[in-house]
Amino acid sequence: MNYVSIDIGGTFIKYGVMDTNHVFQFQSKVETKVNIDDAIYHQVEAIITEQKHAYTISGVGISTAGIVDRNKGEIVYAGPTIPNYAGTAFKKRLTERLNVPVYVENDVNAAMLGEVWKGAAKGADNVYCLTLGTGIGGAHYDNHRLIDGANLKADSIGYLLYDPETKLNYEQRASTSALNNVLKSELGNAFHAEKAFELARSGDMKCYDVIYKWTAEVAKGLAQIILMKDPAIILIGGGISRQGDYLLNLIKNQLTIFLPAHFLNTELKIAQLYNDAALYGAVFPFFKED
Known part of the structure; x- marks a missing residue:
């Protein structure tokens, strides 16, 4: 079969x-x-x-x-x-x-189901998965089931944090596509996320600054999830999660800015199965x- x-x-x-x-x-x-x-x-x-x-x-x-x-x-x-x-x-x-x-x-x-079955959240419960890609998606797995909401629209987190002045929402500021757009705008068309991370790791401050500001936008949304859901684990998924601990540490270091003091107990992890x-x-x- x-x-x-x-x-x-x-x-x-x-x-x-x-x-x-x-x-x-x-x-x-x-x-x-x-x-x-x-x-x-x-x-x-x-x-x-x-x-x-x-x-x-x-x-x-x-x-x-x-x-x-x-x-x-x-x-x-x-x-x-x-x-x-x-x-x-x-x-x-x-x-x-x-x-x-x-x-x-x-x-x-x-x-989320893949990570709970075979990946970074194997055997865990009360897990939130955030995927960074063309947009941003969310999923919540609690009591060993997916949480859908009354109208199947729970965790449409890409629409969070809409700013009436810029007319941009969370995914328009914090998705991988958003990062690529800023890199091209500020550093030139040859720049994209994978190259920028490689250069930032090697000490390129221009790339580092763009990535640092972008991870602050990612952290803003994660703070809202923690405040509303209080998950045991948040998984960061999508292709950019291949940046591993370097990405995770940048996000972690800024996450507490958007939370009350001594509030963060949720464990942040990189998804293992990637795409x-x-x-x-x-x-x-x-x-x-x-």
């Missing part, structure tokens, strides 16, 4: 096939098409069909941007990153078309009784 795992983002669709030993037989990715005439749904269907020709497929797990009704397996809200996406009924259409069980989950929720976390989490429902 094998399971197709698919992670739909605004830029790429990543996918792989996991066997019963929780090992990916292979992984690949394709560019996400502009979502006209259900283009993304058709990409997903084509990926699954291709894998059914190569493997015996017992189920499909989908991680996706947008707010998901996991019972219906349907997108109920999507921001501007993927247009025309709300209403996409993955579970109903794929089950009818391909005759396989399908789970659909929000991508940050899926990343694969959601691929693990997408298929976790098939294995959770293991």
Whole structure:
């Protein structure tokens, strides 16, 4: 038995096939098409069909941007990153078309499940996951379940901290995309996050200053999460989490500025599965009784 795992983002669709030993037989990715005439749904269907020709497929797990009704397996809200996406009924259409069980989950929720199953939060409870990427996503895992909210919109933290003067919210100031924009604006088009971190580690003060200011913006949002949720652990995920302890220490050193004195008890950790976390989490429902 094998399971197709698919992670739909605004830029790429990543996918792989996991066997019963929780090992990916292979992984690949394709560019996400502009979502006209259900283009993304058709990409997903084509990926699954291709894998059914190569493997015996017992189920499909989908991680996706947008707010998901996991019972219906349907997108109920999507921001501007993927247009025309709300209403996409993955579970109903794929089950009818391909005759396989399908789970659909929000991508940050899926990343959380992956980290709780196989990553930095293995065996833990009351964990908050924040992913830094094109935007910023949040997920809260408490009492061994995901916390969704009454309207499935809990932890839409990218919209926190809106500033009417700049007209920017949390993710527009603190996402990896925001960091890249500032680097290009202040240091030139050749600069991006990975290069800037490398130079900052080597003593480049211009890069360090930009990164320092950006991590202060990240810390502001983390402080709000701690004040509202009081999680035991906060995981920092997304591709930039590969910067590891260097990134974590910059955030930690500024986090207390935004909290009352002696208030911080939450442990901050770097996610271990990086960009694969959601691929693990997408298929976790098939294995959770293991």
